[in-house]
Amino acid sequence: SEGSLYSNLWMELSLEEQRVYVMRLLDALEVTDRDKRLKVARAILYLAQGVFDECDTEADVLYWSRHNVFLLYDMGIFTALLELLSMEIDNNQACSSAVRKPAISLADSTELRVLLSIMYLMVETIRVETEGDSPERKAAREAFKTELGSPLYNGEPFALLLFTMVTKFCSMNAPHFPMKKVLLLLWKTILFTLGGFEELQEMKVRMREQLNLSPLPEDSIKVVRQMRAASPPASAMELIEQQQQQKRGRRSRRPLVKQDSLDTYNERDPFKNDDARDEEDDPEDVDSGIEGEVDPLDRDVIIQPPPPPPLRPPTERVSFPRGLPWAPKYTLLFLVHTVFSFFFLMLFYSDIDTLVGLPRPIHESVKTLKQHKYVSIAEVQIKREEELQQCPMTMGEEEVEETPAEILYLGMLPSLSQYVIALLKLLLAAAPTSKAKTDSINILADVLPEEMPITVLQSMKLGIDVNRHKEIIVKAISALLLLLLKHFKLNHIYQFEYVAQHLVFANCIPLILKFFNQNIMSYISAKNSICALDFPHCVVHEMPELTAESLEAGDSNQFCWRNLFSCINLLRILNKITKWKHSRTMMLVVFKSAPILKRALKVKQAMMQLYVLKLLKIQTKYLGRQWRKSNMKTMSAIYQKVRHRLNDDWAYGNDIDARPWDFQAEECALRECIEKFNTRRYDKNQNSDFTPVDNCLQSVLGQRVDLPEDFHYSYEMWLEREVFSQPIQWEGLLQAQ
Incomplete structure (x- = not known):
């Protein structure tokens, strides 16, 4: 009632x-x-x-x-x-x-x-x-x-x-x-x-403050936003035209001078004219005939740039700082190697401050390096874990803070591989490059109606719903995986490595590359949305009549921010699981990711270009000198937009000594460290090496043992079978003692 x-x-x-x-x-x-x-x-x-x-x-x-x-x-x-x-x-x-x-x-x-x-x-x-x-x-x-x-x-x-x-x-x-x-x-x-x-x-x-580490040099997200806000100067195209004239023999009458800075190059968009070149014509995606290419490493043959254009109002142009946007870093190992190259005493391995007898330039170099010294939280956690593994009795039991990330990891640990595989299966099924198979999972259960459409308009509406459905699934999975990786890495590095290794073993790297092996511009600009059906617009205003023309027109946005968000997340995941891992970097090379990633650079969005260039940077030394020579535009963009380490050899190094078994050993060593960490922290019952044992005969025999009620009925039979009838090997018993 x-x-x-x-x-x-x-x-x-x-x-x-x-x-x-x-x-x-x-x-x-x-x-x-x-x-x-x-x-x-x-x-x-x-x-x-x-x-x-x-x-x-x-x-x-x-x-x-x-x-x-x-x-x-x-x-x-x-x-x-x-x-x-x-x-x-x-x-x-x-x-x-x-x-x-x-x-x-x-x-x-x-x-x-x-x-x-x-x-x-x-x-x-x-x-x-x-x-x-x-x-x-x-x-x-x-x-x-x-x-x-x-x-x-x-x-x-x-x-x-x-x-x-x-x-x-x-x-x-x-x-x-x-x-x-x-x-x-x-x-x-x-x-x-x-x-x-x-x-x-x-x-x-906050964690860096607790560990007494130096503060972060900058906020990466803010730097990317500044890069996005800075528009390319008008003189960039003039530089290209002048370089073209130089290659064609029509040299300018202005004298050649050395360029003392790369300020003009820092604000240049190196992919501004990529759309004019059809990359599909070259299966290897090699820029063998790029005209107007400016090599930032060859400063002796650069024509002096023309006078700067007239100043624009502040509202139109955001000023960008001179030089590269990222503060350089270096690792402690590089400083140790620098000292070793001049002083071959292992005594100084743990004492990098003692520079007695070294040349004065080395003193100045070490001073400069210390200004850019960066110790990550992961390095501190790894060192702490090594100490706990080596001295378990001295260090005592670790006090683990019950953070939300720690509670979630502890709950996910028993079935972590199943969760990762399930998410990647859904990502594969929702990828636009995937083809429907009879044995694949059906992710359209909550979008398909009971009765299939019978008109063209209904079919078009259902097609938009299906595509939007898949895009939302990709968006949710990519954001979810990225959040898990970042939070686990901050909570403990080996938690992150455990999830990352499961992703690698479940073929996450080729899956993401397969996702990007499509017409990425079409995916970014897809219009699989019907604005009239968005909530709460659809319940407040009168529903307009939907026609085939209105459905084809879609929304008025230039980009589908949902798909752009998904692409950036997938690129960040790929960067996370391949960074500083040579074996996984080689997987990028083996799966020919360079042309796939270069096609993604057509998307004119600063953050997406940044993570694409990072992936290209880590594999340049494996691609060979000819690839670098043929792709100097990409190399220049990497130099312009990506952070560099002071000991980085990405632009000129050739790793010719790399062998497949070295990479397998690297993954096996990492897996061993992860298993030791999980066993020490979460499987304490299995760690019986340091479990206290009662060796006192009186206390052991004096313990009360609860026997079943019917034991006294069969006690004599058990004694005859297990004790009197069994030969006792006293020699073996004495040897065991």
Whole structure:
């Protein structure tokens, strides 16, 4: 029976009346009737979406959505939904019927989609902090964050329940699970509990302060934004034209002078005219005939640049600092090698400050190097782990802080390989270059209708939905993997290495290269969105008539920021797992990643170009001198935009001594260090080498042993069989002692 409370508008109710209504909904969620539970869940979803039927503007919908979400959390709705979600996951009858069905559609995941939609709205709304939030809302946000990240739900974090859904779906035990919503909720949960990139930067600064390390030289994200804001100078094209004239024999009458700086080159976009050259004509993607190429290493033959263009207003041009944007670094090992090259005493291996007897230029060089000395958190963690492994009794037991990343890693550790493989399977299925196979997993279970479209307009709409569905899955997986790698690396380097090694063993490197082996400009500029159907626009305004022409036109944005975000994340993942790993760098070379990555440079976005150039930089010395000579434009861009180490030989080194077995030994040594770390910290029962043993005969024999009740009935038979009838080899016993 519906009382007077149900007939009023939600906006007209007082806060107490709204609480009473939510309490009634909470009680109704516990009914046994499945249809009634679904009806109540949809009512809760309507509240979480902002009671849009009572709103006139989009701002009203967003306001009431935020108000209702905090109210739902305060009334304990999330915990009740979690119990229903666990019940739906363990619903063997629904899983069995889905397995037997020849085709899965939207109707098979209705309950799960409603529950996941409510939970996603709650997590995302509470996660985003606004200026107008009251202290009560801020406290609720911190409490919700703690609950999601701590093992309060069935003894494990909430993210592990979602990881279980992913692995169960990929094992084909539950093909009806709506993976897009699961992955989105999993990504937002990790983002909420562990923190985003800005929180990561703050955590890194605090940790360096705790370890008494030097502060970071700069914020990488801010530097990239400055690079993006700086526009190329007008004189760059004049330099190219003058170089062309020099190659064609029409030399300028201005004298050749040495260039004392690379300021003009620093602000040049080396890929400005790449679109004019068809790279598909050259299978090896070798720039053998680049005209207008300026070699930054050959400064004696550079024509003096023309006068600078007239100054532009500050609003149009952001001033860029002179020189390279990154502060150079060097490792301690390089300084040691520098000293060794002049002084061959191993005594100074641990004492790099003693420079007695060395030439004065070496003193100045060491002084300069110390100004750029950089010790990473990973180096400190590795050194600490070595000390704990070598001196377990002296160092004592390690005190591990129960951070959200530590709790998540501990929960993921037993099934980490399954989680990684499942995520990469979904990424492969959603990649635009993947072809549908009969044995591949179906990720379209929550987008395909029960009845297939019969008109052209319906087919076009479904095609846009399918492409958008795949793009969202790629976006969620790429962001999720990058967050896990960055947080685990900050928490402990061997946690990061463990996840990275699982990614490598699961063929993550060729998978990402396969993803980029497409027309990347078409993927970046894809228009798989229908603006008229976006929420809350579609529920506030009148729905316009959709036609084939309007669907083909798509939105007015030049780029699809969703796909650009995914590409940058995948490039960052590839950089993370290959950095300082020669074996994985060789995989980039073996899979011919250079032409694939060079095609990605056509995207005129600073951050994406930066991570592409980083990947090209680490493999240049394996590509040979001819490749570097034929791709001087790319080499110049690397010099211009990527950070360099003071001992870096990327531009001229040739690693001719590299052999495959050396790389295998490198991975095996890393795996051994990871296993020792996991055994020492998490498998303490297996580490029996240092377990105390009671060697006192009286205390051992004096311990009371509980025997079964029927032991005295068979005691004499057991004594005859196990003691009297068995020969005792006293010599062997004495030798063992």
